[in-house]
Amino acid sequence: MAAPRLLLVEDDPALAELLEFRFRNEGYQVQVTPDGDEALLLAAEEAPDLVVLDWMIEGTSGIEVCRRLRKTKATAHVPILMLTARGAEDDKIRGLETGADDYLTKPFSPRELLARVGAILRRIRPALAGEMLTVGDLTLDATAHKVTRRSQVVALGPTEFRLLRHFMEHPGRVFSRNQLLDAVWGNESEIELRTVDVHIRRLRKGIEVEGAPDPVRTVRSAGYALEAV
Amino acid sequence: MAAPRLLLVEDDPALAELLEFRFRNEGYQVQVTPDGDEALLLAAEEAPDLVVLDWMIEGTSGIEVCRRLRKTKATAHVPILMLTARGAEDDKIRGLETGADDYLTKPFSPRELLARVGAILRRIRPALAGEMLTVGDLTLDATAHKVTRRSQVVALGPTEFRLLRHFMEHPGRVFSRNQLLDAVWGNESEIELRTVDVHIRRLRKGIEVEGAPDPVRTVRSAGYALEAV
DNA sequence: GCCAATTGTCACGCAACTGTCACACAAGGG
DNA sequence: CCCTTGTGTGACAGTTGCGTGACAATTGGC
Numbered sequence: 001m002a003a004p005r006l007l008l009v010e011d012d013p014a015l016a017e018l019l020e021f022r023f024r025n026e027g028y029q030v031q032v033t034p035d036g037d038e039a040l041l042l043a044a045e046e047a048p049d050l051v052v053l054d055w056m057i058e059g060t061s062g063i064e065v066c067r068r069l070r071k072t073k074a075t076a077h078v079p080i081l082m083l084t085a086r087g088a089e090d091d092k093i094r095g096l097e098t099g100a101d102d103y104l105t106k107p108f109s110p111r112e113l114l115a116r117v118g119a120i121l122r123r124i125r126p127a128l129a130g131e132m133l134t135v136g137d138l139t140l141d142a143t144a145h146k147v148t149r150r151s152q153v154v155a156l157g158p159t160e161f162r163l164l165r166h167f168m169e170h171p172g173r174v175f176s177r178n179q180l181l182d183a184v185w186g187n188e189s190e191i192e193l194r195t196v197d198v199h200i201r202r203l204r205k206g207i208e209v210e211g212a213p214d215p216v217r218t219v220r221s222a223g224y225a226l227e228a229v
Numbered sequence: 230m231a232a233p234r235l236l237l238v239e240d241d242p243a244l245a246e247l248l249e250f251r252f253r254n255e256g257y258q259v260q261v262t263p264d265g266d267e268a269l270l271l272a273a274e275e276a277p278d279l280v281v282l283d284w285m286i287e288g289t290s291g292i293e294v295c296r297r298l299r300k301t302k303a304t305a306h307v308p309i310l311m312l313t314a315r316g317a318e319d320d321k322i323r324g325l326e327t328g329a330d331d332y333l334t335k336p337f338s339p340r341e342l343l344a345r346v347g348a349i350l351r352r353i354r355p356a357l358a359g360e361m362l363t364v365g366d367l368t369l370d371a372t373a374h375k376v377t378r379r380s381q382v383v384a385l386g387p388t389e390f391r392l393l394r395h396f397m398e399h400p401g402r403v404f405s406r407n408q409l410l411d412a413v414w415g416n417e418s419e420i421e422l423r424t425v426d427v428h429i430r431r432l433r434k435g436i437e438v439e440g441a442p443d444p445v446r447t448v449r450s451a452g453y454a455l456e457a458v
Numbered sequence: 459g460c461c462a463a464t465t466g467t468c469a470c471g472c473a474a475c476t477g478t479c480a481c482a483c484a485a486g487g488g
Numbered sequence: 489c490c491c492t493t494g495t496g497t498g499a500c501a502g503t504t505g506c507g508t509g510a511c512a513a514t515t516g517g518c
């Protein structure tokens with residue numbers, strides 16, 4: 001399956017950056033926002049697997065974010081882990097009553113947070129471990145037949161999917177059209193060489209997202225390669 | 230067997246609503262009342278499998294409800310889990326003496342409560358705590374042969390049930406028609422591949438409820454997968 | 459035995475995908 | 489600069505794969 005996707009709601013820039021870094025290193029896809037209202041939007045649009053929510057944030061308060069996440073249909077089931085200040089027992093109580101699934105008291109170690117997040121995700125989605133390929137901002141889950149670019153799912157046809165998988169299994173390497181025909185279409189196919197071009201184009205079109213450069217490199221008179229961007 | 234039935238006695242509306250929501254999501258049937266006397270009536274009439282009882286409720290006090298539940302023949306053996314305020318050791322002791330089976334100190338996480346309830350049911354009535362699978366808004370009770378979507382029971386034929394169970398045991402994963410035939414029909418079946426399509430359709434039709442998207446994903450030229458929605 | 463539910467197949471139609479082409483465009487050599 | 493070679497692009501018809509409704513055969517309860 002695709003990498004677990006987190007939404008981190010944290011308005012301390014230093015802490016946010018640190019956590020984002022650690023999470024990414026663990027293979028999560030992370031979105032960060034300091035703002036409660038934006039968090040609600042992101043949660044509804046991106047459907048993250050888990051929300052890490054700081055209690056004290058600007059804009060809409062943590063408790064209100066929590067409540068509204070639960071009330072919105074699209075986000076009603078998202079697990080919420082909240083971060084509270086030390087000793088704020090009241091907040092803790094209200095947080096759990098509002099629907100948070102777990103809490104962590106500051107100061108906490110990133111390691112502990114990672115452990116909690118892992119525990120919650122394992123409980124909610126036991127099948128979070130499929131064979132995953134990652135090249136740059138591209139993620140391909142062979143088991144779930146899903147491709148993700150910059151955290152958003154992209155749609156590919158069957159041939160484009162096989163093509164991309166082959167590229168991702170050998171990132172950076174240049175393949176000639178003949179090699180691609182062998183690998184993707186099968187050894188004894190009688191396909192026109194130029195047909196590869198067309199599918200390369202369809203692949204490019206399929207994985208293009210706003211503001212992301214084309215990771216497919218054309219090597220004139222040699223073939224194509226996938227670059228990590 | 231039917232889904233486990235809970236009676237929740239809680240007079241804080243917010244907490245009551247939250248817990249009811251969570252319990253239903255786990256496939257329980259829940260009745261809620263803020264009032265002790267009404268709780269006694271409901272317990273006698275509905276014969277729930279377990280009572281979750283807040284200590285501090287309006288009307289008859291928690292301890293009195295507990296005592297009278299035990300005195301009434303119909304409800305003498307119903308397991309009781311009580312919710313106490315932090316540090317009220319006295320209540321805890323008196324509660325257990327009065328016949329409660331377990332207690333939980335506020336603040337508690339909904340997860341913790343769910344875990345306790347599951348534990349009690351497994352201990353008191355092993356048959357009641359069937360293996361439950363949850364994927365998105367779908368809940369499947371293997372032992373009761375019951376499937377719930379968004380808290381409402383849906384009807385499936387035997388084949389559709391096995392099909393759904395197999396999907397729910399591997400959420401997100403794509404299965405080819407052949408794999409599904411092996412897993413759901415048995416290894417040496419001589420069934421047409423396309424027959425799978427028809428049962429997929431029947432499964433889709435079976436689990437469709439108003440306003441909920443289709444969780445069964447078609448992966449062209451590959452097979453089908455169940456998505457957590 | 460009878461009725462209702464379930465099951466496996468099939469044929470049809472639509473939507474998505476595929477391979478190919480013609481042409482436009484870019485890159486490099488002389 | 490022109491010419492050759494190689495690649496991008498849009499369109500198009502043929503093919504494939506899937507959804508759907510219908511139907512007869514089978515099963516299982518009463």
